[in-house]
Amino acid sequence: MKRLVAGGALLLALCGPGRSIALEEVPFVTTPTPVVQGILDLAAVGPSDFIIDLGSGDGRIVIAAARERGARGFGVEIDGRLVDRANEAARGAGVADRAEFLVQDIFETVLSPATVVTMYLLPDVNLALRPRLLGMLRPGTRIVTHDYDMGDWEPDARVHLQAPGKTVGLRKESDLFLWLVPADVTGRWRAADGTVLEFSQRFQKVSVRVRGQGRTRIVEGRLRGDALEIPASGPGEPGWRLRVEGERLVGTRVDAAGGEQAWLARRDGK
Ligand SMILES: C[S@@+](CC[C@H](N)C(=O)[O-])C[C@H]1O[C@@H](n2cnc3c(N)ncnc32)[C@H](O)[C@@H]1O
Structure with missing residues (x-):
């Protein structure tokens, strides 16, 4: 004010x-x-x-x-x-x-x-x-x-x-x-492990629909340039720390116990 x-x-x-x-x-x-x-x-x-x-x-x-x-x-x-x-x-x-x-x-x-x-x-x-x-x-x-x-x-x-x-x-x-300046992640991305992430985006703020293992969750994430942070959607759920590289999301999936695993998704539609 x-x-x-x-x-x-x-x-x-x-x-x-x-x-x-x-x-x-x-x-x-x-x-x-x-x-x-x-x-x-x-x-x-x-x-x-x-x-x-x-x-x-x-x-x-x-x-x-x-x-x-x-x-x-x-x-x-x-x-x-x-x-x-x-x-x-x-x-x-x-x-x-x-x-x-x-x-x-x-x-x-x-x-x-x-x-x-x-x-x-x-x-x-x-x-x-x-x-x-x-x-x-x-x-x-x-x-x-x-x-x-x-x-x-x-x-x-x-x-x-x-x-x-x-x-x-x-x-x-x-x-x-x-x-x-935030990367553009709007749309659907699919990982080799079957997880599908669907993003809607307003500048650096993203809302992510996470589909995998028979469930759908929604979580709010954030971009800092091309660095994308998606927190866990709840207890026992994974989160992600990713980089937007053109048509790929590359980085790590962090499980509920803090274990990290290399993770990759590709753009699967806008
Ligand atoms: C507030 S001053 C800032 C000067 C400098 N950037 C600084 O921070 O000390 C804004 C400047 O923008 C210039 N300016 C205004 N409209 C412009 C335009 N359409 N294209 C280019 N320069 C413009 C003005 O002439 C002025 O010198």
């Missing part, structure tokens, strides 16, 4: 009362330096990462990722003067070979190279980008947003930080949200 109220204050500060917020009206507001560090920490950015900042402003997030974490990436920004400034800053920081900035609309950016996507935009813009994020990013890609979440797609983690250098709103604090 506190976050919503504070977020409302920021929106008013940015857009003024009575003015509707159109998608193209995300203003240039910088993420304070400690919050940039918080974003990189929450996404666990490292040398093997490729980061894309949607609406990159002066380029500080991608430049910090390149300079301090050894990552590569690019930022896209609608304002050409900010793009020039960001490329100049990347040269000044000695990372122009790994951090690049382009004049481009965030709704036209090809997101598929990313292992990390960062966004400091507005709530309706986050929501409008959601289908592109889910459709274009590989399972396990980390998305971090600053101050605004993604509606009914619940974050996998969140942190609240002091943000003394914040230039908008009364609140000198920031919220960061992390999502891991």
Whole structure:
């Protein structure tokens, strides 16, 4: 609630009362330096990462990722003067070979190279980008947003930080949200031992109908990227720790006594 109220204050500060917020009206507001560090920490950015900042402003997030974490990436920004400034800053920081900035609309950016996507935009813009994020990013890609979440797609983690250098709103604090893009497991999967798992899925949450040994049980499971955890549906029942590998679920079946057995299922229909 506190976050919503504070977020409302920021929106008013940015857009003024009575003015509707159109998608193209995300203003240039910088993420304070400690919050940039918080974003990189929450996404666990490292040398093997490729980061894309949607609406990159002066380029500080991608430049910090390149300079301090050894990552590569690019930022896209609608304002050409900010793009020039960001490329100049990347040269000044000695990372122009790994951090690049382009004049481009965030709704036209090809997101598929990313292992990390960062966004400091507005709530309706986050929501409008959601289908592109889910459709274009590989399972396990980390998305971090600053101050605004993604509606009914619940974050996998969140942190609240002091943000003394914040230039908008009364609140000198920031919220960061992390999502891991979930693999798509919707449909039916069949194992060699005759077990059939049927999934319905809402983002990272799955409801699993387990059929086997003449019984049907329903259990709630969870995806973290391509890692799928299905707990036991009750006493004496097995659970699973699996990885989604294209058309296969690969991992272990954990019996009621804690014994683990290699387990494999194949997709058997949507
Ligand atoms: C709140 S600022 C964030 C800047 C930077 N990412 C940071 O966190 O310091 C949002 C940026 O998005 C840019 N922007 C707004 N709409 C855009 C669009 N449709 N395509 C690309 N950039 C956009 C704005 O010009 C602005 O610089």
